[in-house]
Structures are given as C-alpha cells and as structure tokens.
Amino acid sequence: MRFETILAQDIQYNPFEMIGKQWLLVSAGDKERCNTMTASWGGVGVIWNKNVVTVYIRPQRYTHELMEASDYFCVSVLPESMRQVLAYCGKASGRDEDKLAVSHLTPRFEKTISGFEEADLNIYCRKLYAADLTPEGFTDPMLDTRNYPQKDYHTMYIGEIIKVEKKLQD
Ligand SMILES: Cc1cc2nc3c(=O)[nH]c(=O)nc-3n(C[C@H](O)[C@H](O)[C@H](O)COP(=O)(O)O)c2cc1C
Numbered sequence: 001m002r003f004e005t006i007l008a009q010d011i012q013y014n015p016f017e018m019i020g021k022q023w024l025l026v027s028a029g030d031k032e033r034c035n036t037m038t039a040s041w042g043g044v045g046v047i048w049n050k051n052v053v054t055v056y057i058r059p060q061r062y063t064h065e066l067m068e069a070s071d072y073f074c075v076s077v078l079p080e081s082m083r084q085v086l087a088y089c090g091k092a093s094g095r096d097e098d099k100l101a102v103s104h105l106t107p108r109f110e111k112t113i114s115g116f117e118e119a120d121l122n123i124y125c126r127k128l129y130a131a132d133l134t135p136e137g138f139t140d141p142m143l144d145t146r147n148y149p150q151k152d153y154h155t156m157y158i159g160e161i162i163k164v165e166k167k168l169q170d
Contacts, residue, residue: 026055048128
C-alpha cells in the first residue's frame with residue numbers, strides 16, 4: 001500500500017464521524033508486543049500549542065497495560081469494508097490471542113509503534129499525559145452511575161501527533 005504523509009491540520013475527516021461512527025483502532029506496544037483495540041470514544045484537538053489525539057482506555061484492557069509501558073501510540077481509521085475487524089478487535093483481547101494475526105492486519109512501524117498497511121489513515125502519537133478519570137471529577141453524577149458500575153474508570157491519554165499517513169488511492 002502507498003501512503004502520503006500529511007500535516008495534522010490537513011486531516012479531512014469529521015472527528016465525530018471518524019471516532020464515533022467509523023471507530024478507531026488504538027494500537028500500543030512495540031515490535032515484540034504489539035496490540036490493537038477498537039475505540040469509539042476520543043478526540044482530536046489542540047493543547048499546549050500541540051496538535052493532539054486523546055483516547056480513553058479502561059484499566060482491564062490489555063491495551064491499557066501496553067499504553068502504560070509505551071512512549072507512543074497510534075490511532076488508525078480502517079475502510080468501511082473492514083468493519084468486521086473492528087468488531088473483532090473490540091471484543092477479543094490481546095491477552096488471549098494474537099489479534100493482528102487473526103485479523104490479517106499488517107503492521108507498519110513508525111518509531112516503536114505500529115499503524116497498519118490496511119488503514120486509510122494512521123495517526124502516530126507521542127504520549128504526553130495520562131490521568132485516570134475520577135468520580136470526584138463528574139459534574140453530572142448520572143454519567144458516573146451509568147458508565148462505571150464497576151468503578152473501572154478510563155485512563156485518559158493525550159498524545160502529540162508526530163506523523164499522519166493517508167492512504168493514496170490507486
Ligand atoms: C465500537 C467499540 C468501541 C469501543 N471503545 C472503547 C473505548 O473507547 N475505550 C475502551 O477502553 N474500550 C473500548 N471498547 C472495548 C475494547 O475495544 C475491547 O474491550 C477490547 O477487547 C480490548 O482489547 P484488549 O484487551 O486487546 O486491549 C470498544 C469496543 C467496541 C466494539
């Protein structure tokens with residue numbers, strides 16, 4: 001597959017569609033231990049004068065363990081034809097199986113982190129900030145009750161966008 005490198009500000013996707021509807025793969029780890037999971041919560045934006053991606057990962061995910069150990073992570077947008085891969089990566093755990101092998105995803109490394117040859121867009125990020133959401137933080141307590149019956153509060157990871165690859169159409 002051929003990709004072009006584009007600037008973060010030239011990403012053409014509507015973030016609400018890209019994250020909430022199309023869904024993302026969030027990848028963490030390194031060449032020895034690489035894993036990916038589906039995510040539909042997150043954001044793209046600006047903080048500390050940097051273009052950033054924010055993702056929210058619950059502590060029980062294998063990806064969480066790898067995010068904690070990694071300096072980088074990657075978010076990828078897959079074509080609509082690969083929705084079954086997103087469904088699988090949002091259900092199976094990398095603790096139990098090699099999700100990349102099962103879903104025939106081909107890693108594409110930038111520094112220590114992988115995007116995918118099959119993706120339409122790979123956004124490689126350098127981890128800048130990690131913090132757990134807390135019950136005290138909610139100004140609307142209903143959100144806590146509804147989303148965290150098991151008190152498994154997401155960790156928020158903010159990553160600086162260091163490279164964006166867009167697939168070239170043949
Ligand atoms: C559509 C969809 C969106 C999801 N979004 C998130 C999310 O934003 N954060 C999260 O922690 N888990 C999310 N999940 C759940 C994880 O993808 C799922 O638990 C996955 O199996 C974790 O894999 P891992 O153990 O290999 O990290 C989502 C699942 C689906 C199907």
